[in-house]
Amino acid sequence: xxxxxxxxxxxxxxxxxxxxxxxxxxxxxxxxxxxxxxxxxxxxxxxxxxxxxxxxxxxxxxxxxxxxxxxxxxxxxxxxxxxxxxxxxxxxxxxxxxxxxxxxxxxxxxxxxxxxxxxxxxxxxxxxxxxxxxxxxxxxxxxxxxxxxxxxxxxxxxxxxxxxxxxxxxxxxxxxxxxxxxxxxxxxxxxxxxxxxxxxxxxxxxxxxxxxxxxxxxxxxxxxxxxxxxxxxxxxxxxxxxxxxxxxxxxxxxxxxxxxxxxxxxxxxxxxxxxxxxxxxxxxxxxxxxxxxxxxxxxxxxxxxxxxxxxxxxxxxxxxxxxxxxxxxxxxxxxxxxxxxxxxxxxxxxxxxxxxxxxxxxxxxxxxxxxxxxxxxxxxxxxxxxxxxxxxxxxxxxxxxxxxx
Numbered sequence: 074x075x076x077x078x079x080x081x082x083x084x085x086x087x088x089x090x091x092x093x094x095x096x097x098x099x100x101x102x103x104x105x106x107x108x109x110x111x112x113x114x115x116x117x118x119x120x121x122x123x124x125x126x127x128x129x130x131x132x133x134x135x136x137x138x139x140x141x142x143x144x145x146x147x148x149x150x151x152x153x154x155x156x157x158x159x160x161x162x163x164x165x166x167x168x169x170x171x172x173x174x175x176x177x178x179x180x181x182x183x184x185x186x187x188x189x190x191x192x193x194x195x196x197x198x199x200x201x202x203x204x205x206x207x208x209x210x211x212x213x214x215x216x217x218x219x220x221x222x223x224x225x226x227x228x229x230x231x232x233x234x235x236x237x238x239x240x241x242x243x244x245x246x247x248x249x250x251x252x253x254x255x256x257x258x259x260x261x262x263x264x265x266x267x268x269x270x271x272x273x274x275x276x277x278x279x280x281x282x283x284x285x286x287x288x289x290x291x292x293x294x295x296x297x298x299x300x301x302x303x304x305x306x307x308x309x310x311x312x313x314x315x316x317x318x319x320x321x322x323x324x325x326x327x328x329x330x331x332x333x334x335x336x337x338x339x340x341x342x343x344x345x346x347x348x349x350x351x352x353x354x355x356x357x358x359x360x361x362x363x364x365x366x367x368x369x370x371x372x373x374x375x376x377x378x379x380x381x382x383x384x385x386x387x388x389x390x391x392x393x394x395x396x397x398x399x400x401x402x403x404x405x406x407x408x409x410x411x412x413x414x415x416x417x418x419x420x421x422x423x424x425x426x427x428x429x430x431x432x433x434x435x436x437x438x439x440x441x442x443x444x445x446x447x448x449x450x451x452x453x454x455x456x457x458x459x460x461x462x463x464x465x466x467x468x469x470x471x472x473x474x475x476x477x478x
Contacts, residue, residue, distance in 0.1 A: 102167075103399045103400060103401060103402060103403070103406075104392070104395040104396045104398070104399040104400075105160060105163065105164070105395075106399065106403075106406050106407070106410050107395055107398060107399030107403070107406050108156070108160060108391065108392070108395040108399070109160055109410060109413065110406055110409045110410055110413055111395075112153065112156060112157055112160070113413040113414075113416065113417055114409075114413075115149055115153060116153065116157075116417065116420075117416070117420045117424075117446075117449065117450075118446070119146065119149055119150075119153065120242065120420065120421050120424055121424055121442060121445055121446055121449070122142050122145070122146050123146075124424065124428050124442070124445070125137060125138055125139060125142055125438075125442060126138065126139070126140075126142040126143055126146050127139055127140045127142075127143070128140065128143070129143075129146070132200050132201075132203065132204040132241070132425055133200075133203050133204055133207050133425050133428060133429055135428055135432070135441065135442075136432060136435075137437070137438035137441060137442075139438070143361075144358060147357065147358070147361060148354060148387075151354075151357065151380070151383050151384045151387065152383075152384045152385075152387040152388050152391070154245070154319065155318060155319070155322040155384055155385075155388055156322075156387075156388050156391055156392075157245065158245075158248075158249070158252075158319045158320075158322040158323045158326070159322045159323065159325055159326035159329075159388060159392075160326060161249055161252075161253075161323055161326065162252070162256075162322070162323035162324060162325065162326030162327035162328075162330075163326035163327065163329060163330045164326075165253060165256060165323075165326075165327060166326070166327045166328075166330035166331065167330050168181070169256075169257075169260055169264075170330075173260055173264070175257075178253075178257045181253065182250060182253060182254060182257075184468075184471060184473075185246050185249055185250045185253070186246075186250060187468060187469050187471075188243075188246065188414075188418055188469060188470060188471045189240065189243055189246040189247060189250070191418075191469045191470070192240060192241075192243040192246070192418055193238050193239065193240050193243070194224070194238070196243075196418055196419065196422055197239060197240065197241045197242075197243065197421075197422060198219075198220055198223055199216070199422050199425070199426050200241055200421065200422050200425050200426075201223060201239060201241075202216055202219050202220075202223075203425050203426065203429045204425075205219070207429065223237070223238075224238075226238070240307075241421065242420075242421040243418070244307040244309075247309050248309065248315075248316070248319055248320075249323075251309070252319075252320055252323045256323075256327060272328075272331040272332065275328075275331075275332060276331065276332040276334055276335060279332065279335060281335065281338050281339075281342065284335060284389075285346075285385070285386070285389060288321070288325060288385050289378070289381050289382045289385050289386075290381075291321055292318055292321070292381035292382075292384060292385055293377055293378050293381035293382075295314065295317035295318055295321065295381075296314070296318075296377050296380065296381055297374075297377055299313050299314035299317055300314045302314075303315075318384075322388070336392075337396070339389055339392050339393040339396065340393050340396040340397055342393065343390065343393035343394050343396075343397060346386060346389050346390040346393050347390050347394070349382075349386050349390075350383065350386040350387045350389075350390045353379050353382045353383035353386055354383055354387070356379045356383070357379065357380055357383050360376055360379075360380075411472075411473070412453075412454075412457055414470075414471040414472075415453070415456075415457050415460065415470045415471055415472050416453040416457070418470055418471065419452070419453050419456055419470075420449055420453055423448070423449045423452045423453065424445060424449050427444075427445050427448045427449060427452070428441070428445050431444060431445065457470075457472070460472060461474070
C-alpha cells in the first residue's frame with residue numbers, strides 16, 4: 074500500500090493543466106489556471122498603459138501622457154512574456170503526457186494558427202487603420218478602402234511603413250506555434266528511456282539555488298551575445314534575442330513539469346524570492362533612470378547580470394506566490410480561464426479603437442483611462458458571448474466549449 078506521501082507524489086506526476094488554449098484534461102495545477110488568468114489581465118492593463126506612458130512609442134498614444142507610469146510599466150515589461158511562455162511550455166509537457174498523438178498535436182497547432190490568421194486579416198486591421206490615420210501616413214477615404222490596401226501586398230502606400238499583414242500584439246501565437254512544433258517533433262526522444270532517467274536524475278540532484286542561478290546565467294549570456302545585434306522586433310525569422318529568452322522560458326516550463334518536486338519547493342522560499350526580486354528591480358530602476366556604477370569595465374557586465382536576474386526572479390516569485398494564492402478550484406478562475414484567450418485576441422484592438430474614439434471628448438487624464446478599461450472589458454465580454462454560439466467563429470476565436478468553466 075502506498076504511503077500518503079507517495080500517493081501525493083503520484084498525484085503530482087499525473088496532474089495536468091490548461092494551455093494558452095483550453096485543454097480537455099481532467100486534473101489541474103490550480104496555480105497555473107490562476108496565474109494564466111492573472112497574466113492575461115495584466116497584459117490588458119499593460120497595453121492600456123501604453124496609451125499613457127510618456128516616451129514609449131506605440132501604435133496610438135493618448136493626449137494624456139505621464140512619466141509616472143514608466144516605473145510600473147518597466148516592472149512587468151521585464152518578465153510578463155517570459156512567464157507566459159514558461160506556462161505554455163509547462164502546459165505542453167502535461168498535455169503530451171496524456172495526449173501525444175499527431176492528431177492531437179495537429180489540433181493544438183490548428184488552435185493557434187486559425188486565430189493568428191483571423192487576427193492578421195481581420196482583428197488587427199482597425200489598429201493599423203488608427204495608427205495610419207493618427208500619424209497622417211497616407212490618406213484613405215474610409216476603412217473599407219484601407220482594408221483593401223492593407224490586404225493588397227502590392228499596394229505602394231505601405232511600402233515605406235512595413236505594415237502589411239502585421240500580427241501586432243498576436244506575435245505570441247506564431248512563436249508558440251513554432252516552439253510547440255519543435256517540441257512535438259522531438260518528443261519521442263524526450264520521452265525515451267534515457268531521457269526519463271535523465272529527468273529523474275535532474276529531479277533528485279538539481280538544487281533550488283541552481284534553479285534560481287543557472288537560468289539567470291543563461292538569460293545573461295543571451296542578452297550579452299544577441300541583444301545588440303538582434304533587438305526585439307517580433308519578426309519571427311530575425312528576432313534571435315527574443316527567441317533566446319522566450320524559447321528558453323518555454324523549455325524551462327516544459328522541464329519543470331518533469332521535476333514537480335522542484336516546482337513545489339518554490340513556495341517555501343516565496344518571501345526570499347520577493348525580497349531578491351525587489352532588490353534587482355530597484356537596481357534596474359537606478360540604471361533605467363541614468364544611474365551608473367562608474368566607468369569600470371565590469372559595470373556593463375554587472376548591469377546585464379542584474380537585468381537578467383530581475384526578469385527570472387520575478388518569474389519565480391510569481392510562481393511561488395501563485396502556489397500560495399491558488400490552492401483549490403475557483404469558479405471565477407474557471408469562468409475567466411475559458412474566456413481569456415478570446416479576450417487576448419480582441420483586447421488591444423478595442424483599446425486602440427475606444428481611446429481613438431474618446432480623444433475628441435477630452436475626458437481628462439484620470440477619467441479617460443478608466444472609461445477605456447471599462448469599455449474594453451465590456452466589449453470583450455459582449456463579443457465573446459456573441460461569438461460563442463457560432464461554431465465556425467468560435468473555432469477562429471479559440472473558444473473551447475469543452476473546457477472547464
